[in-house]
Amino acid sequence: MTVFTPFQSLLGGALIGLSAVLLMALHGHIAGMTRILTGVIPPVSADWKWRAAFLAGAIGAPLLIRLAGKDIEFNVPVPTLALVVGGFLVGVGVHFGGGCPSGHGICGIARLSPRSFVAVAAFMATAFVTVFVIRHVIGG
Amino acid sequence: MGKLVSAFVIGGLFGLGIAVSGMINPAKVLNFFDIAGTWDPSLVFVMGGGLAVAFVGYRLIFARRKRPVFESAFALPSKKDIDGQLVSGAALFGIGWGIAGFCPGGAIPALGLGRAETLIFVVAMIAGIAVARLARTRLARPAVT
Known part of the structure; x- marks a missing residue:
């Protein structure tokens, strides 16, 4: 069970949106985690430095919250095998699909990109089906 | 230097948003997809908040500025075609997302919580x-025989 958090989620979403707006205004880039991450995986892209700085900030923020003594709810309810298989599929899929929920879901849809609408519909649909099958067909 | 500090702070804002929104937590993400079970609709509110700010913000930027502060031009995705690669890639992504409960935007900030599960997912994803x-x-470049 996780608690429905409409206000925190709306606020957190707005912060992600603000991050996307600032990255565009200052650096001219889409705040898609996939696109940013891919540039630091060898062979790295020429502009890997700002990407590494962004990633360091993204990793640093939750670390800082924890160090400040605030708890962050975190629970991985799946076995290790699921992390390995799921992780690999996410990696392959995100490369061919050209983005993830932050890139397509927020930045792409905000730009009204038809590719992003299609991608979001596709990954949302298969995620719903996958969780249904795992939890209610196999695990039912 | 200013450019790197800026990217670091903007990345920090992203990580903060992921943590505050609850999307850092795979259990919460998976519950969004479990309408028939322990449904948690929070993800819709994250998307709503993010989209509202990005939709307005992007329009203000593109209306007022010809170029970003640190670069000579905006680097916008140029691909327009909706093809099998896009649809099958995104479909595969959704299956992986549903199996693991992590997506790239959630997993990278989650690394900051120092848990082995996150690292396993990120290594497999990379x-x-x-x-x-x-x-x-x-x-793209078939081997020459």
Whole structure:
């Protein structure tokens, strides 16, 4: 069970949106985690430095919250095998699909990109089906 | 230097948003997809908040500025075609997302919580990206016989 958090989620979403707006205004880039991450995986892209700085900030923020003594709810309810298989599929899929929920879901849809609408519909649909099958067909 | 500090702070804002929104937590993400079970609709509110700010913010930027502060031009995705690669890639992504409960935007900030599960997912994901990148290069340039 996780608690429905409409206000925190709306606020957190707005912060992600603000991050996307600032990255565009200052650096001219889409705040898609996939696109940013891919540039630091060898062979790295020429502009890997700002990407590494962004990633360091993204990793640093939750670390800082924890160090400040605030708890962050975190629970991985799946076995290790699921992390390995799921992780690999996410990696392959995100490369061919050209983005993830932050890139397509927020930045792409905000730009009204038809590719992003299609991608979001596709990954949302298969995620719903996958969780249904795992939890209610196999695990039912 | 200013550019790197700026990217670091903006990345921090992203990580803060992921943590505050609850999307750092795979259990919460998976519950969004479990309408028939322990449904938690929070993800819709994250998307709503993010989209509202980005939709208005992007329009203000593109209306007022010809170029970003640190670069000479905006680097916007140029691809327009909706093809099998886009749809099958996104579909595969959704299956992986549903199996693991992590997506790239949630997993990278989650690394800051120092848990082995996150690292396992991220390593597998990077392997997937590397393999896909290799496969695409091979497909684009068939070996000369």
